[in-house]
Amino acid sequence: MKHNKLILLPALILILLFFSFTIRAEKTDSDLQKGLDSILPLDAYGYVKTMCLPRYAGRHTGHEGYTGAARWAAGKFKEWGLKPISGKVGYLQAYPSPYVVVDKAEMTLHLIERQRQPEAEPSFKEVPLKPLTDFMPMLFSDSGDHTAELVFAGWGICAPEIGYDDYARLDVRGKFILCFRGTPDRRDDRYQKHDHHRFRMKTAREKGALGLFYIYEEPLANPNGDWIEGFTPAIISEKTADMILEERGIKSTDLRNDLSTYKQPISFPLQSKIKFKVESRNFPGGVGYNVVGYVEGSDPKLKKECLVIGGHFDHCGEHMELLFSGANDNASGSAVVMEVAQAFAVLKKKPKRSVVFVLFGGEEMGLMGSTYFADHVPGQFEKLDAMFNFDMVGEGDGAGCSVSAEHEDLKKALEEADKHINILRRIGTIRGVGVRSSDYAPFFLKGAACVSFASNGPHLAYHLPGDSIYRINPDIMADIARVTLLTAHHWANR
Ligand SMILES: [Zn+2]
Structure with a gap:
């Protein structure tokens, strides 16, 4: 009998342990x-x-x-x-x-018209644009009111350390930059810092530009950037960009494809102008x-x-x-x-x-x-x-x-x-x-x-x-x- 008890006790403990475990597991599950x-x-x-x-x-x-x-x-x-x-x-x-609230923005294209006589003063056709549909200011833009010429500058990247410069031989002082978002080579990590909005805006400002206009398929809201004094950046639609690029007979999608394919800068000044007026409030604190x-x-x-x-x-x-x-x-x-x-x-x-x-x-x-x-x-x-x-x-x-x-x-x-x-x-x-x-x-x-x-x-x-x-x-x-x-x-x- 004594012998039996000795076997029974551990068995009993095991059975009890088993039940306590299953009960606990069930409890956790029901919990x-x-x-x-x-x-x-x-x-x-x-x-x-x-x-x-x-x-x-x-x-x-x-x-x-x-x-x-x-x-x-x-x-x-x-x-x-x-x-x-x-x-x-x-x-x-x-x-x-810090943040910015944009209260009002107006954008008008001044598209250069073909000259009948080469020596005549250039004339411009005004095309008012619709906010959100045609353009959207970046939501960290300063207030400003400028009518200025445009310069197309590829990806808006100046990276001498890699030997790549969309700004080479361009004078962008007092002008608006027109460019795409992205880099010549997605897989090349060395471009990464240049692809931040902040970095690209800062570069454009340092070069003396009044603003930078991204070409997006469709404009959208974007507060990803820093307020820079006197700088009015925006996004414009491909359709808007195509109207501007017409003086060169190019479409924006073709330009983008060429930039991606050849991985070489394609930059040029344009004769058309943009009037861009922004009213915004800056809250640095x-x-x-x-x-x-x-x-x-x-x-x-x-x-x-x-x-x-x-x-x-x-x-x-x-x-x-x-x-x-x-x-x-x-x-x-x-x-x-x-x-x-x-x-x-x-x-x-x-x-x-x-x-x-x-x-x-x-x-x-x-x-x-x-x-x-x-x-x-x-x-x-x-x-x-x-x-x-x-x-x-x-x-x-x-x-x-x-x-x-x-x-x-x-x-x-x-x-x-x-x-x-x-x-x-x-x-x-x-x-x-x-x-x-x-x-x-x-x-x-x-x-x-x-x-x-x-x-x-x-x-x-x-x-x-x-x-x-x-x-x-x-x-x-x-x-x-x-x-x-x-x-x-x-x-x-x-
Ligand atoms: Zn999100």
């Missing part, structure tokens, strides 16, 4: 299920709708509309019981964010905010590592009586971050690592908020373990994501989670970051495992007033939030 159930399409939709309200004025970082919206989101974080950065700072991480709240990890050591779930909260603002409400870009990503945040708050058992939710300012101005956050991570966290980014996740019927190349295990976790949700149509790879990267870039550069989500679009109203609540599909936002909850929970708990 996670509760989190999943708390994610509702109409909640996400409601958040997008709020962010798009006229009183938030297109969430232009620095502007009171943005600040009001940030306070509203911080209130939600508090309501759900997320922890603030500190008792003193609360949920708002402040950083300097603007303050931007990241909205930050977190769920503390349950492991006393690992809680110092954090997984950041973030998306940009800002958009292009309100200018020239046009409201850029940015429903898809990126109220949708912000709403997903908020839905995942409230779901993590619902969980009884928190994962081992801390999960930090951040709504970034200034993405449209060039990743300002995310860069500031990555450089000023709140003191309670010692390591940026991972970053999940959401940019334009509200339009379409599915989503895709990209994962940093060296984190195959994160990709596996996503695939596993998506078996339960079925929203991801493709998973790509992030191999590096560049001028066009979203808010994951500063985290990627610090070695965090990164994933960035976007819906399948078609994103037709990108940076236009048409990017409104009417383009939003609530169901995909909820599904993206659900697949994120499952993946982030698994990752933070590993």
Whole structure:
């Protein structure tokens, strides 16, 4: 009997252990299920709708509309019981964010007319242009009123260190530059710094230009740049550019193709002129905010590592009586971050690592908020373990994501989670970051495992007033939030 008891006891312990494990596993599952159930399409939709309200004025970082919206989101974080950065700072991480509001802009072409007699004074045909359709000032333009000649300058790049100069033998003083955005060779990293709007504008100004006009297929809103005294930059449509280039018998698309094909500068002065008048207000003392709240990890050591779930909260603002409400870009990503945040708050058992939710300012101005956050991570966290980014996740019927190349295990976790949700149509790879990267870039550069989500679009109203609540599909936002909850929970708990 004694012998039997000795065998029975460990068996009993094993059986008990087994049950306690299954019960605990089930508990976690039902806990996670509760989190999943708390994610509702109409909640996400409601958040997008709020962010798009006229009183938030297109969430232009620095502007009171943005600040009001940030306070509203911080209130939600508090309501759900997320922890603030500190008792003193609360949920708002402040950083300097100069900004400009453009009140009015007028542009008129003065197209040179063919001379009947070569010695006659040149005559010009005036063609008034429509804002947004034909042209759009850059949303950091100074005020100004000039009528000046144009100079076509390829990609607007002066890079003597590589032996490339679109400005060679050009006199652009007191003139407007006309150029494309991009570089002679996309794969050549040495051009990267020259492709930043800021850099290109600064170069043009240093050469003495009054402004720089990009040729885009369609003009759009863009606040990504610095106010420069006396400098009035803009975007013009291909159609507008073609009217100007007609004096040379060239079409803008052909010019662009030639520049890409031959990788050699093509630059020339034009005889036609442009009158460009801008009325704008510059606010150099603007303050931007990241909205930050977190769920503390349950492991006393690992809680110092954090997984950041973030998306940009800002958009292009309100200018020239046009409201850029940015429903898809990126109220949708912000709403997903908020839905995942409230779901993590619902969980009884928190994962081992801390999960930090951040709504970034200034993405449209060039990743300002995310860069500031990555450089000023709140003191309670010692390591940026991972970053999940959401940019334009509200339009379409599915989503895709990209994962940093060296984190195959994160990709596996996503695939596993998506078996339960079925929203991801493709998973790509992030191999590096560049001028066009979203808010994951500063985290990627610090070695965090990164994933960035976007819906399948078609994103037709990108940076236009048409990017409104009417383009939003609530169901995909909820599904993206659900697949994120499952993946982030698994990752933070590993
Ligand atoms: Zn965006």
